Amino acid sequence: xxxxxxxxxxxxxxxxxxxxxxxxxxxxxxxxxxxxxxxxxxxxxxxxxxxxxxxxxxxxxxxxxxxxxxxxxxxxxxxxxxxxxxxxx
Amino acid sequence: xxxxxxxxxxxxxxxxxxxxxxxxxxxxxxxxxxxxxxxxxxxxxxxxxxxxxxxxxxxxxxxxxxxxxxxxxxxxxxxxxxxxxxxxxxxxxxxxxxxxxxxxxxxxxxxxxxxxxxxxxxxxxxxxxxxxxxxxxxxxxxxxxxxxxxxxxxxxxxxxxxxxxxxxxxxxxxxxxxxxxxxxxxxxxxxxxxxxxxxxxxxxxxxxxxxxxxxxxxxxxxxxxxxxxxxxxxxxxxxxxxxxxxxxxxxxxxxxxxxxxxxxxxxxxxxxxxxxxxxxxxxxxxxxxxxxxxxxxxxxxxxxxxxxxxxxxxxxxxxxxxxxxxxxxxxxxxxxxxxxxxxxxxxxxxxxxxxxxxxxxxxxxxxxxxxxxxxxxxxxxxxxxxxxxxxxxxxxxxxxxxxxxxxxxxxxxxxxxxxxxxxxxxxxxxxxxxxxxxxxxxxxxxxxxxxxxxxxxxxxxxxxxxxxxxxxxxxxxxxxxxx
Numbered sequence: 001x002x003x004x005x006x007x008x009x010x011x012x013x014x015x016x017x018x019x020x021x022x023x024x025x026x027x028x029x030x031x032x033x034x035x036x037x038x039x040x041x042x043x044x045x046x047x048x049x050x051x052x053x054x055x056x057x058x059x060x061x062x063x064x065x066x067x068x069x070x071x072x073x074x075x076x077x078x079x080x081x082x083x084x085x086x087x088x089x
Numbered sequence: 090x091x092x093x094x095x096x097x098x099x100x101x102x103x104x105x106x107x108x109x110x111x112x113x114x115x116x117x118x119x120x121x122x123x124x125x126x127x128x129x130x131x132x133x134x135x136x137x138x139x140x141x142x143x144x145x146x147x148x149x150x151x152x153x154x155x156x157x158x159x160x161x162x163x164x165x166x167x168x169x170x171x172x173x174x175x176x177x178x179x180x181x182x183x184x185x186x187x188x189x190x191x192x193x194x195x196x197x198x199x200x201x202x203x204x205x206x207x208x209x210x211x212x213x214x215x216x217x218x219x220x221x222x223x224x225x226x227x228x229x230x231x232x233x234x235x236x237x238x239x240x241x242x243x244x245x246x247x248x249x250x251x252x253x254x255x256x257x258x259x260x261x262x263x264x265x266x267x268x269x270x271x272x273x274x275x276x277x278x279x280x281x282x283x284x285x286x287x288x289x290x291x292x293x294x295x296x297x298x299x300x301x302x303x304x305x306x307x308x309x310x311x312x313x314x315x316x317x318x319x320x321x322x323x324x325x326x327x328x329x330x331x332x333x334x335x336x337x338x339x340x341x342x343x344x345x346x347x348x349x350x351x352x353x354x355x356x357x358x359x360x361x362x363x364x365x366x367x368x369x370x371x372x373x374x375x376x377x378x379x380x381x382x383x384x385x386x387x388x389x390x391x392x393x394x395x396x397x398x399x400x401x402x403x404x405x406x407x408x409x410x411x412x413x414x415x416x417x418x419x420x421x422x423x424x425x426x427x428x429x430x431x432x433x434x435x436x437x438x439x440x441x442x443x444x445x446x447x448x449x450x451x452x453x454x455x456x457x458x459x460x461x462x463x464x465x466x467x468x469x470x471x472x473x474x475x476x477x478x479x480x481x482x483x484x485x486x487x488x489x490x491x492x493x494x495x496x497x498x499x500x501x502x503x504x505x506x507x508x509x510x511x512x513x514x515x516x517x518x519x520x521x522x523x524x525x526x527x528x529x530x531x532x533x534x535x536x537x538x539x540x541x542x543x544x545x546x547x548x549x550x551x552x553x554x555x556x557x558x559x560x561x562x563x564x565x566x567x568x569x570x571x572x
Contacts (some may be wrong), residue, residue: 003450005446008446008449008450008453009446011449011453012404012433012445012446013411013429013433014430014442014446015430015431016434024439024442024443024446027443027504027505028443028446028447028450030504030505031396031447031504031505032447032450034392034393034505035393035396035447035451035460035464036393037389037390037393038393038394038397038460038463038464038467039390039463041467041470049469054328054329055328055331057326065192065193069192070192072190073188073190073414073415074413074414074415075412075415075416075418076418082413082414084413084425085425085427085428086424087424
């Protein structure tokens with residue numbers, strides 16, 4: 001099993017420094033080898049247990065967090081908005 | 090009253106009710122204890138001492154007025170650093186959340202504060218709860234109080250260490266694949282992973298949402314149950330939480346049937362651990378429990394299913410950390426993609442990156458059926474095998490960790506060896522079942538604690554506490570490390 005670690009990293013929006021590529025690749029191949037032993041099982045039936053229902057809250061208007069409090073943790077804000085790099089020209 | 094910090098939560102509660110001590114006195118004793126011992130134990134990422142003293146004073150005021158106290162009122166509690174605490178830094182032991190100050194409390198924290206509990210600080214852990222030794226913290230590695238050259242286990246490493254070192258009577262941990270039970274076992278304390286859905290996950294930083302569960306850790310069974318009682322129950326903000334009512338427990342195992350699955354006592358488990366667990370079963374048998382053999386044949390595949398499902402969910406959950414809304418922001422900000430990539434690459438540690446990439450791989454196009462779907466099918470099988478086993482018994486007894494606590498650094502370069510240690514604990518999370526870690530002696534080889542696990546049907550925490558309490562009484566209580 002050979003894994004293109006750089007491709008997976010890119011999909012996950014991670015970059016792996018060149019000197020660590022081999023280490024990550026080897027470890028990942030080992031891990032994949034470990035988890036590969038799953039048997040072929042009967043795949044019929046739903047994967048979600050229909051008897052285990054989730055209870056949703058009522059759709060009622062409730063006070064939400066104040067904007068300034070939520071923005072306190074944002075790295076870069078201006079005029080009550082989050083600032084990000086330009087995405088359209 | 091010299092050693093208030095070393096009392097159990099139940100003893101503290103008793104003294105508070107009798108007005109023999111104040112919560113401020115208890116809290117000061119605990120703070121003093123932590124200040125004297127935490128350089129060595131390194132259990133805490135953040136202390137909350139000033140606020141804790143205020144919370145304690147508020148309880149004392151209520152006592153002075155003659156108000157009736159809730160169970161946890163005035164009792165110091167440590168909280169794992171992946172549960173949100175309003176205005177108190179919550180880091181997940183990650184550079185990614187190094188400066189994150191939550192604008193809200195997790196439901197469990199809110200419940201504790203409502204009862205008047207005193208939040209003493211936030212404990213260290215493996216980054217984002219990924220790890221089995223506590224060594225994956227971006228900040229510090231907690232030590233095992235029984236031998237500080239050894240790990241306390243993980244991921245709730247700080248919570249286990251602080252309780253075992255008698256810095257606090259009780260702590261909250263979280264358990265996705267054994268992260269409460271394994272460190273409790275390696276530190277010689279009690280830890281419970283409740284049934285999925287019996288405790289709200291609101292405000293718990295998500296790792297594997299379908300597996301994560303918050304639970305109590307303490308030096309005795311009564312304290313573990315008392316903390317569980319105050320945090321369990323339905324919460325509208327967690328749609329997977331259930332209408333769960335705490336049930337009192339007993340101390341007799343007469344007529345209780347204990348199942349012993351041979352698959353959990355295989356070659357991978359050290360002889361000394363097996364011997365102690367079998368001896369614990371004998372103790373329970375002498376107290377009137379019946380013992381039957383059960384079979385859980387899919388156990389061999391559980392580790393694979395666990396690492397596939399938990400990593401898949403983690404890769405999705407951790408997608409939110411993008412350097413934009415909160416958390417660490419990266420050094421390259423030329424484009425949005427650069428910002429994402431540099432924030433995540435600089436903010437996450439290596440183990441977190443491994444899990445995210447494993448999750449990304451198993452969910453990626455062409456591999457989904459081979460890994461994730463198979464793992465989900467296996468999850469159903471594992472749950473069904475437990476259901477079948479519970480037709481023959483009331484609880485299942487197994488080891489927790491294959492060995493005693495290992496030395497710091499011993500396995501940190503070998504992720505596979507680290508993952509393999511989780512074999513006895515992950516199955517419960519996969520099946521959503523409750524499990525409790527109960528100390529059962531020490532290894533003659535290294536004098537380190539060993540524990541055994543009692544697994545129950547869903548929502549039978551009371552039965553597990555009964556078994557644990559019966560065992561605790563039968564052996565005359567659990568050893569506490571003089572530290």
